[in-house]
Amino acid sequence: MTARTLDGQKIRDQIFAELSDEVRLLTAAGVRPGLAAVLVGENPASQLYVKSKIAACQQLGLSSALLTPPATVSTLHLLAVVEDLNRDNDVDGILVQLPLPPQVDTKRILEAVDPAKDVDGFHPVNLGRLVSGRPGLVACTPAGCMEILRRNDIKIEGANAVVLGRSDIVGKPMALLLMHANATVTICHSKTRGLPDLLRRADIIVAAMGKAGYLEADWIKPGAAVIDVGTNRITDHKEAERLFHGFPDRLEKFRAKGSALVGDVHPGAVNIAGALTPVPGGVGPTTIAMLMSNTVKAARLRRASPKFSATQSTTSAR
Ligand code: GUN
Numbered sequence: 001m002t003a004r005t006l007d008g009q010k011i012r013d014q015i016f017a018e019l020s021d022e023v024r025l026l027t028a029a030g031v032r033p034g035l036a037a038v039l040v041g042e043n044p045a046s047q048l049y050v051k052s053k054i055a056a057c058q059q060l061g062l063s064s065a066l067l068t069p070p071a072t073v074s075t076l077h078l079l080a081v082v083e084d085l086n087r088d089n090d091v092d093g094i095l096v097q098l099p100l101p102p103q104v105d106t107k108r109i110l111e112a113v114d115p116a117k118d119v120d121g122f123h124p125v126n127l128g129r130l131v132s133g134r135p136g137l138v139a140c141t142p143a144g145c146m147e148i149l150r151r152n153d154i155k156i157e158g159a160n161a162v163v164l165g166r167s168d169i170v171g172k173p174m175a176l177l178l179m180h181a182n183a184t185v186t187i188c189h190s191k192t193r194g195l196p197d198l199l200r201r202a203d204i205i206v207a208a209m210g211k212a213g214y215l216e217a218d219w220i221k222p223g224a225a226v227i228d229v230g231t232n233r234i235t236d237h238k239e240a241e242r243l244f245h246g247f248p249d250r251l252e253k254f255r256a257k258g259s260a261l262v263g264d265v266h267p268g269a270v271n272i273a274g275a276l277t278p279v280p281g282g283v284g285p286t287t288i289a290m291l292m293s294n295t296v297k298a299a300r301l302r303r304a305s306p307k308f309s310a311t312q313s314t315t316s317a318r
Helices: 008-028 043-061 075-087 107-112 126-132 140-151 171-180 195-200 237-243 248-257 266-269 283-304 306-313
Strands: 035-038 061-066 095-097 162-164 184-186 204-207 225-228 230-233 258-263
Touching: 008 043, 008 140, 008 283, 035 043, 035 075, 035 283, 043 061, 043 283, 075 095, 075 107, 095 283, 126 171, 140 171, 140 225, 140 283, 162 171, 162 195, 171 184, 171 204, 184 195, 230 237, 237 248, 248 258
Parallel strands: 035 061, 035 095, 162 184, 162 204, 204 225
Antiparallel strands: 230 258
16 A cells, blocks of 8 residues: 655645735735744755745745844844844744854744744744643644644544654644644654654654654554654665665666655655655645744734734743
């Protein structure tokens, strides 16, 4: 049996169609939602990500601004950049692309973002709201994974879900979202013992540990839904042979190009899982869709309640 493809592009298109109606209504009422992206230095992967986020704003009719401080920027200078954006009434969403250079105190920067404009959902206030099940802005990648599950009618309630990876950005919020949707959640990481047996009990697996093809196909329960958050570029021929054994077309493409994108799940999972996100074209597009959704939501909430922003600012950890 071949796994059903969980097409992230299709879901992104659905969400964009829903949002474009809302953007039209807001814009007609004189409120054009706006996103400001802060891209520090010249990391090619970050440049690519931010470019697609700005392109999404343009496609939806949101205003966007791109700030590009140099890689040598100090924490204090970056704090000043964020403060300016906090005060700018035309900016509804602030996104500081990660990773930041080593001299910058990343946590301090993320805590400086006004929680009402925190469209990445990284601020401790928004994380706290997620923990306690109160409305707030939720991190885009885990929120996108939930959309993939829900819009494909994958039953979450009562399911055994395993989240592989415990990052602040994906693993932890993902586990909370699944728990709030009444799944029984196990969080696994590099020190977990007996991982294959834990995974074999899972109806839903979310793989987010950032290791190319780490999750072997025979660790998956036949028919399970597998969400692959990883995006890893491989260049090693031996690794390509391990991963693309049984996929001659992909191996051929790798040989021609010298590299390939693979997820955290071994491609052989397609023969065991019941449903699987492709890489690329699975989680990535839904992450961008949720960023747009958060920006529109932030614009709506800030205008609906002018106090929303100010109140949240005073409670932010500064
Ligand atoms: N770097 C990797 N993923 C993300 C993300 O979702 N948001 C930001 N700001 N940076 C990232």
